Amino acid sequence: MRPQSTQYEKLRGVLSEADEPLTAREILSLLEEHEEFESAHRVATVLGRWAEEGDVEVLQGSPYRYRLNT
Numbered sequence: 001m002r003p004q005s006t007q008y009e010k011l012r013g014v015l016s017e018a019d020e021p022l023t024a025r026e027i028l029s030l031l032e033e034h035e036e037f038e039s040a041h042r043v044a045t046v047l048g049r050w051a052e053e054g055d056v057e058v059l060q061g062s063p064y065r066y067r068l069n070t
Contacts, residue, residue, distance in 0.1 A: 007036060007037070007046050008046060008050055008055075010031060010033075010036075010037075011027060011031075011043060011046060011047060012055075012068065014027050014030045014031060015027070015056070015066060015067060015068045016068060018067070020067075021057075021059050021065035021066060021067040022065060022066060022067075023040070023063045023064065023065055023066075024040040024041070024043040024044040024047065024063070024064070024066070025040040025043075025063070027040075027043050027047075027066065028040045028043050044064065044066075047066045051066075054069060055068070055069060056068060056069060057069050
């Protein structure tokens with residue numbers, strides 16, 4: 001089951017403009033309106049679900065970093 005696409009589209013917009021992989025906290029800080037993302041954990045959860053679909057790459061490390069698969 002895919003997560004809500006409206007949430008993903010907001011996150012995708014941030015990732016598509018980034019020059020490098022970003023952490024969930026960095027993505028949250030770049031969102032203009034992030035009331036539906038109450039925490040960096042929520043950002044990571046949504047991106048993790050999309051990573052299972054192959055749309056997002058999760059780079060291992062501490063903290064994890066995210067980028068779009070193109």
